[in-house]
Amino acid sequence: MRILAIAAHPDDLEFGIGGSVARWTLEGADVSYCLVTDGSAGSNDPNTDPTKLIQLRRDEQMAAAAVVGVEDVHFLGYKDGTLQPTIELRRDLTRLIRKLKPDRVITMDPTVIFVDAEGYINHPDHRASAEAAIYATFPSAETRPIFPELLDEGLEPHKVAELWLMFSEKPNAVVDITETMDRKIESLRCHASQVGGQDLEFVRKWSAYAGKETGYAYAESFRVLKLIQPEQSEVPETVSEAAKEA
Numbered sequence: 001m002r003i004l005a006i007a008a009h010p011d012d013l014e015f016g017i018g019g020s021v022a023r024w025t026l027e028g029a030d031v032s033y034c035l036v037t038d039g040s041a042g043s044n045d046p047n048t049d050p051t052k053l054i055q056l057r058r059d060e061q062m063a064a065a066a067v068v069g070v071e072d073v074h075f076l077g078y079k080d081g082t083l084q085p086t087i088e089l090r091r092d093l094t095r096l097i098r099k100l101k102p103d104r105v106i107t108m109d110p111t112v113i114f115v116d117a118e119g120y121i122n123h124p125d126h127r128a129s130a131e132a133a134i135y136a137t138f139p140s141a142e143t144r145p146i147f148p149e150l151l152d153e154g155l156e157p158h159k160v161a162e163l164w165l166m167f168s169e170k171p172n173a174v175v176d177i178t179e180t181m182d183r184k185i186e187s188l189r190c191h192a193s194q195v196g197g198q199d200l201e202f203v204r205k206w207s208a209y210a211g212k213e214t215g216y217a218y219a220e221s222f223r224v225l226k227l228i229q230p231e232q233s234e235v236p237e238t239v240s241e242a243a244k245e246a
Ligand SMILES: [Zn+2]
Pocket: 008, 009, 011, 012, 123, 126
């Protein structure tokens, strides 16, 4: 099982899927992370040196990934805060998908603009990275005539079996993270420049809420799209079953 998780900022994946990733790597999955932006907007302090902040956030991300069993982390280096879902970004993500050949791509749900009841406007970088990621997954990764320059790099088309969207308002699957909840918090803590000193109890509350319906103490929820029907898929069912239909 090969999984590629794509997000805008260092720390997005720890908030969204850290518990599931910890579980999947324990079960033998091969997980790669891709962070689209450089994290340089992660401080409002006028004295912050952006170059130092970019390096710090890379280091924090590598440490956070290692906590949940992920060593392969890709940084695309787009500027944090003003990301657009451009063709260049879609090509960069298509290149990565064709190189890594994941069975499953995970990203945010790009349709979420407002998060009800929390007074929260979804960050435009989240939506931009997710839009580019879903269209890189389909149709760009599997369609030969799209981005012929990638063929020149030796990158043949690849069909992704499953697309999983985190932070979706229409989840249809949950992963039980009861056993890995503590590791999720530990990986989040690695982003000290962002969550240092912050009480992360709210993350446990989110996870408890996500698990309520299925009776899990803690869970992460997803909207799962099967891009290859199970009978055609080479994805082992035992791994797919980690997601129980909610
Ligand atoms: Zn973010």
